[in-house]
Amino acid sequence: MFFEVFSAHFAGSKAWIRPCAGLWAAFGLALVLALLSLPALSRTVLDLDAEKQPVALADWGDYWIDPQSQLAVEQVVNQRDLGWQQTPARGIYPLLPGQSLWIRFIVPPAPDMERWLLEIPYPALDRASLYTLDSAGQWIEQRAGDLTPVNLWPTPHRHPLLVVNFNAEDPTHYILRIDNAQGFSAPIRFVSSGHVLRSEQQVSLFLGIYFGLALLGCTAGLIGAFWLRDRAYLYYAACSALIGLTQVAITGVGGLHLWPDSPAWTDRSLTVLATWMLVSLLLLNATVVSLAQRSRMLNLLVWAAALAGAGLSVALALTDSALRITLMVPFLVLVPVLMLAINLWAWRRGDRFGGWLLLSAAPFALSLSLAIARYLQWLPLSFATEQGVLASMALQMPAMLVVLVLRSQQRRENRRRIQGLDRVDPSTGLINEQVFVERMARMIARSQRLRHQGAVLMIDLVNSEQVRRDFGRRAAEELPLRVAERLLSTAREIDSAARLSGQRFGMLVEGPFSAEEAATLGPRIVARCLMPYKGLPEDCAAQIRVAYALVPRQGPTAEIVLGRLAQRLTGIPPESKRAVFMLPDYK
Incomplete structure (x- = not known):
């Protein structure tokens, strides 16, 4: 019975609930929109507090863009229908070439204990x-900027x-006009x-260090170009000087x-x-990797970009x-991509310095892309967009x-x-036979004069063909190089x-040593190999097989010793298991 009465009452009240629900929904939506609009309606009050410097204008002012850049300050002030907008707290003004940006703001009453200035940290x-x-x-106008001589700035x-x-008593009204072709x-x-x-x-300290590095790089480049007769150092000196001058600008x-x-x-x-800095940097990279000797086409492309x-x-x-x-902008994109x-x-072609150059150029390319985005008005002015290129x-x-x-x-x-090359084997770095004979002759003469014995060893690598059959051509070609390393060690x-x-x-092997000590040289080399x-x-x-002789006891001249050692190794049967052989005394 209760459920029937409740159901009838609920069914009768549906017509009243539907319009009320619509009103409540509309009221709730209006309340949410009003709450969301409160931050937009409130503005940051300009407070010139010396303890909170720098004090940003933020959204305290209003701005308007003159599309033709024709109105004077009196006309801007007197016209009422210009459509002023709130200045963005942090943002980009849609200023185009040939236009003027007008910003009006009021400085509230404040004690004038210090001299205050309006700062625009944008030298360009x-x-x-x-x-x-x-x-x-x-x-009354105060004017600054590139188009006005700095000596005439206030x-x-x-x-x-x-x-x-x-x-400290009345608010002060100001109007700021900004003209800039780059937004x-x-x-x-x-x-x-x-x-x-x-x-x-603080800035002077940073700039002093930077200019000092640029001057040091320029000096090092000039010294290298003069002393080493290397054109890459000349490009490095030019690049360092132009980096310093670009930082100056x-x-x-x-x-x-x-x-x-x-x-x-x-202004220019x-x-x-x-x-010019980008041109010198491009030529420097091309010279370091010897592009002129390695790719005529790429080198012509680099010089075409330099002439452009x-x-x-x-x-x-x-x-x-x-x-x-x-x-x-197209040149700013072309140079880092080409570099x-x-x-x-x-x-990719095995240059030992190409990878290091690529790694060192990556931060420069990244910072340059940020600078391009700043010039295209995609990013606001900041240290990364303004100083990032030169910092990188x-x-x-x-590194270069x-x-x-x-x-x-x-x-x-x-x-x-x-x-x-006429004295050294190019593949191993060991001396060749001519130098070996010269040094042996001097060692024999020295041993005769000092009355002691030196040792001459001849070593044959005898299993190259077997290594080629079992392990391939590369192993057979590399094995003599590894033997040379073991002999050097x-x-x-x-x-x-x-x-x-x-x-x-x-x-x-320089003496003096005894015959017993000389007998240990061959086995030691065999074991090492x-x-x-x-x-x-x-x-x-x-x-390997080793034949050795004590000089001058077993040979008075280098030619005789080499001939006897070669004859001894040649006469060894291929199936012999013995590895070390000593020459008999020379008669």
Whole structure:
């Protein structure tokens, strides 16, 4: 009965519940939207607190973009329908070439115990103008940027610093105009003069270290080019100098100290110097891997890119800012891709330095991609996008100097080996028969003069054909090289080891020693050569036969000793199990 009454009551109330449920849902949705909109309606209050520097403008101001860049400050202030928008706390302004960005903000009343400045930490900014009303109602302009000589800035500095005046009673209204062909995404912040001084001391330390490294690299490159007659060092010196000059341009040091009265060059110096820096870096990589000798096609491609960079630098020096990014970005993409491709190509073909060059160039390519994204307005201005390229090169250039030094050592060793080919066996590094005979003659004469005995050993490798049948051609070709290594490890510093022919070796062992001591030399060498060789099968052992003679007792001249030793080894039957043979006394 109860369930029937309840069911009838519930069925009768459905018509009332449906509209109420719709109202409650609409009310809940409106409440959620209102709560979500509260952070958007609230703004960060500008508080010039000396303990919290730098103080960001954040979303305290409003901005508007003049699409034609035609309005003056009076027109911007008086027009009411410009569509001002809240400044983003952290973001990128949609500023295009030929447009002007206007930002208005109010500095609340605050005690003026310190001198405050509006800072835009972007040395490559074209123009920044800060307007404020004077007592007569006229707008007073402070201007900074690349298009204005640094000597005419209100506060000459590496990047724009504009004075902010305010008082403790009334708010102060400001309007900021920014023109920049590369868009604008730099932070706008307020700092005191004391904070600027402290931060510049830290920056000066960093820049001093960087410029010192660049100067050191340039000096080392010039010394290497003069002393070693190596063109790679000349490219290294040019690259180091251009890296330093590019850092001068990108940090604003050049506009402040080197060319303060040349706004045209200040505006163009960064792109021109960066282009030449990339050209020198590309040529340096190509030279280190000896590209001209290894691939004529790739070398022509590198020189075509270098000539294109030279032409591009001229175009960048003559064109306006709006066109420079369009010209520069393809070259910024081409050079690192080509450089990485060259290093990868060299590494894949066995170049001992190609892998190290590829590894050292990877951070540079990554940081350059971030810089390109910044130029294309995909990322905001930051240390990674502005200084990342040069910071990565501060790591790459010392690595390349190490590679150059190792390359010079290798080239010097190769020249030494080429010059010594008539005296050294190229495959083993042992002396050849001619040098062996010369040293033996001197050892015999020395032994006669000092009245002691020296030993001459002739060693034959007798199982090469068996190794070829059992383990293959590679093992048979490598086995004599391993025997040469064992002979070198057995010989003392005063002894000599030689390769007399394909399967025959010789050793000179300086005396004095007795006949009993000399008898132990052969078995020791045989045992050493029977030990397993790394990289070869365990059963792949070198079977050798050793004939030795004491000189001058068993031969007065080198020719006689060599002839007797060769005759003794030749006369041994192939089935003989004996390995060491001594010559009888010479009569």
